[in-house]
Amino acid sequence: MKRHTNMTRRRLLAGAAATTTFLAAPTIVRAQGGALKVGVLLPRSGVQASIGQDCQRGADLSVSLLKSLGYPDITLMNADTETNVDVARTRAEKLIADGAQLLVGAFDSGQSTAIAQVAEQKGIPFVINIAAAPPITEQGYKFVFRNFPTAPMILGDAFANQKELFEAAGAAPKTVVFMHVNDTFGMAMKGGIGAVMPKFNMPYQIVEQISYDPAARDLSVELAKAKATGAEALMVVSRLNDAILLTREMVKQRWSPMAVLSMGPGWYEDQYLKTLGKLADGPLSFVPWFDPNKKLSKQLEAALAKAHPDINLNTNHVYTFEALLVAADAFKRAKSTDPKALADAIRATDITDNVSPGPGIKFDAKGQNDKLKDSAIQNRGGKLVTVAPKVAANAKVEWPMKPYDKR
Amino acid sequence: MPAEIYLNVAVSGLLTGLVYGLMALGLSVIFGVVRVVNFAHGEMMTLAMYLAVVLFSAFKLDPLLMMVPIAAVLFVLGYALQMGLINPFITRPEHSQFMLLVAIAIILVNGLLIVFGPDARSVQTSYAYDSFAVGPLIVDATKTYAGLAAIAVAAALFAFFRFAPLGKAIRACADNYTGALVVGLDVKRLYALTFGLGAACVGAAGAMLVLIIDVTPQLGPAYTLLAFVIVITGGLGSMPGALVGGVLIGMTEAMAGLLFTPSAKSMFAFAILVLVLLFRPQGILGKQLS
Numbered sequence: 288m289k290r291h292t293n294m295t296r297r298r299l300l301a302g303a304a305a306t307t308t309f310l311a312a313p314t315i316v317r318a319q320g321g322a323l324k325v326g327v328l329l330p331r332s333g334v335q336a337s338i339g340q341d342c343q344r345g346a347d348l349s350v351s352l353l354k355s356l357g358y359p360d361i362t363l364m365n366a367d368t369e370t371n372v373d374v375a376r377t378r379a380e381k382l383i384a385d386g387a388q389l390l391v392g393a394f395d396s397g398q399s400t401a402i403a404q405v406a407e408q409k410g411i412p413f414v415i416n417i418a419a420a421p422p423i424t425e426q427g428y429k430f431v432f433r434n435f436p437t438a439p440m441i442l443g444d445a446f447a448n449q450k451e452l453f454e455a456a457g458a459a460p461k462t463v464v465f466m467h468v469n470d471t472f473g474m475a476m477k478g479g480i481g482a483v484m485p486k487f488n489m490p491y492q493i494v495e496q497i498s499y500d501p502a503a504r505d506l507s508v509e510l511a512k513a514k515a516t517g518a519e520a521l522m523v524v525s526r527l528n529d530a531i532l533l534t535r536e537m538v539k540q541r542w543s544p545m546a547v548l549s550m551g552p553g554w555y556e557d558q559y560l561k562t563l564g565k566l567a568d569g570p571l572s573f574v575p576w577f578d579p580n581k582k583l584s585k586q587l588e589a590a591l592a593k594a595h596p597d598i599n600l601n602t603n604h605v606y607t608f609e610a611l612l613v614a615a616d617a618f619k620r621a622k623s624t625d626p627k628a629l630a631d632a633i634r635a636t637d638i639t640d641n642v643s644p645g646p647g648i649k650f651d652a653k654g655q656n657d658k659l660k661d662s663a664i665q666n667r668g669g670k671l672v673t674v675a676p677k678v679a680a681n682a683k684v685e686w687p688m689k690p691y692d693k694r
Numbered sequence: 695m696p697a698e699i700y701l702n703v704a705v706s707g708l709l710t711g712l713v714y715g716l717m718a719l720g721l722s723v724i725f726g727v728v729r730v731v732n733f734a735h736g737e738m739m740t741l742a743m744y745l746a747v748v749l750f751s752a753f754k755l756d757p758l759l760m761m762v763p764i765a766a767v768l769f770v771l772g773y774a775l776q777m778g779l780i781n782p783f784i785t786r787p788e789h790s791q792f793m794l795l796v797a798i799a800i801i802l803v804n805g806l807l808i809v810f811g812p813d814a815r816s817v818q819t820s821y822a823y824d825s826f827a828v829g830p831l832i833v834d835a836t837k838t839y840a841g842l843a844a845i846a847v848a849a850a851l852f853a854f855f856r857f858a859p860l861g862k863a864i865r866a867c868a869d870n871y872t873g874a875l876v877v878g879l880d881v882k883r884l885y886a887l888t889f890g891l892g893a894a895c896v897g898a899a900g901a902m903l904v905l906i907i908d909v910t911p912q913l914g915p916a917y918t919l920l921a922f923v924i925v926i927t928g929g930l931g932s933m934p935g936a937l938v939g940g941v942l943i944g945m946t947e948a949m950a951g952l953l954f955t956p957s958a959k960s961m962f963a964f965a966i967l968v969l970v971l972l973f974r975p976q977g978i979l980g981k982q983l984s
Contacts, residue, residue, distance in 0.1 A: 336811075337811075499956040500959070500960065504907045505710060507706045508707075508956060509956045511706075512951075527814070528814055528910075532907075535822075535823065539834050539835075541825065541827075558814065
């Protein structure tokens with residue numbers, strides 16, 4: 288009985304606290320000495336599945352490549368956003384609840400916006416791989432960082448690169464017909480082109496704008512209309528499937544414009560190249576890309592070739608890799624997995640040994656890398672070469688595009 | 695705009711409409727006899743398209759030549775589906791049938807996604823990029839072959855239902871279920887044969903459509919909806935109606951894209967549907983319900 292009365296509430300509390308400390312100790316030690324847990328959110332199913340899976344390839348090969356470059360270990364916690372904003376939000380919350388110390392993703396502006404809200408609320412750093420909508424980094428967020436150009440940056444560079452190419456080729460179209468998808472992305476690009484183009488004094492006029500449904504099964508009518516305008520070149524904002532459909536229709540309807548100037552995805556993607564073979568050669572895409580002359584670009588290209596020999600390095604791999612590079616670099620400097628310390632370290636990022644064109648990775652006060660540059664790339668024999676800007680080019684432009692009936 | 699563009703677009707719409715019509719014909723045949731609406735129709739066509747892709751990539755077999763074997767595979771699948779799964783649901787409420795067929799559709803979409811992944815697949819025949827130039831008219835070769843094949847398959851189906859004893863028996867089931875039972879027809883087997891024939895139609899349409907468009911697992915639901923629009927416009931249960939509806943929708947989409955804006959193509963197709971429902975609810979060639 289006497290022994291029993293010795294167990295006071297104070298002693299019980301002290302004992303419980305000691306036990307908790309003892310049990311929690313290994314966890315704390317592990318967090319300090321272990322790998323950084325990075326939650327990777329990508330649309331690996333749904334409408335954007337093929338692009339999400341392509342980004343995932345970039346994420347998967349980053350782990351060993353970053354380690355070989357001397358960066359500390361990172362562990363990927365992968366989550367599928369199912370191309371759905373609400374799913375993206377709940378998956379981000381779950382990843383954080385499961386112990387993710389930093390988030391990376393999510394290819395799409397809508398999904399990235401939802402994840403950014405969660406990350407800011409929970410105080411977990413979020414490094415965006417691909418998303419171009421300007422408002423994401425205009426909200427005053429402290430934990431959101433983007434190493435990807437905004438839509439106005441993409442368009443400005445596109446027109447600057449076009450002028451550089453026209454000068455190099457000694458020729459330019461006088462008229463273009465502008466075809467674009469009528470989804471959020473396509474309409475935003477249409478608005479952006481209308482606003483940005485006049486500032487660049489381009490040598491051509493847009494003779495007609497033709498919008499179409501990105502899920503269209505047949506684009507024969509749309510292309511017949513474009514051909515009937517008599518424009519010298521085709522300017523286009525498309526997705527993958529419609530890029531293939533438009534090319535097929537150009538061949539079938541026997542129309543070979545002087546150039547195809549693509550201001551979005553589709554025309555440079557692996558599936559486009561594989562599906563169309565020699566008919567894929569020629570189009571110019573003005574996109575966020577990589578500088579083929581940088582040392583790390585060659586290393587990333589080699590790592591991808593080893594893991595996926597039949598896939599060309601592209602935007603999806605490059606910017607997913609760089610998002611993880613930012614994470615690993617911050618972890619190395621912060622020497623901690625504390626979210627605030629990681630966010631402070633990301634804010635102080637200054638990486639010059641990188642892949643994307645431009646001086647390197649550095650974030651402004653809003654968390655945006657505003658020094659990024661875009662490239663002009665051209666399809667050549669199933670491969671992609673960079674033709675502008677000159678500082679990040681590895682080939683000269685082929686102009687005009689070889690007619691489809693002469694291939 | 696040059697005048698020949700109108701003719702080019704109209705011919706293109708007509709040929710696409712014929713293939714649409716053949717696809718919808720299967721739905722109409724099944725509903726006309728079994729009185730079950732096949733909500734997995736587009737998904738079954740997607741399955742046929744993948745069969746064509748596999749046969750082409752593995753053995754370089756042309757989808758037009760493979761149309762009959764693919765239709766036969768889909769016939770067996772349709773027959774087995776009706777015998778094994780749908781027949782027990784014939785006397786159940788319509789919402790039970792709806793749920794069953796939607797479940798089959800979801801299983802098909804996700805099964806294809808697991809096996810083939812999300813990327814679009816296509817068939818690159820030697821004539822994939824050919825076109826015929828007739829004066830100012832440029833006609834897509836693949837659409838021409840597919841359109842002609844659609845006419846041939848539809849004609850064979852009409853002949854079967856009109857002249858073959860089995861076709862007549864199936865029509866008897868459709869006209870009078872009780873009467874068919876009274877005269878000793880094996881109605882359940884005839885229902886299974888009908889579902890098989892409908893599935894074979896959609897199989898043949900899939901083999902042709904893969905020449906025109908790339909296939910993805912998610913393609914199915916859009917084509918199920920399109921088939922509904924066509925058969926309701928043409929007349930639910932009417933075989934000629936399905937073909938007429940297909941051509942009408944194909945040409946409406948094409949001309950609306952040319953004369954107005956391509957973004958509004960589907961809107962005009964649905965506008966036709968609304969007009970038909972308002973002024974001729976039984977469809978263009980459908981029978982007035984008593």
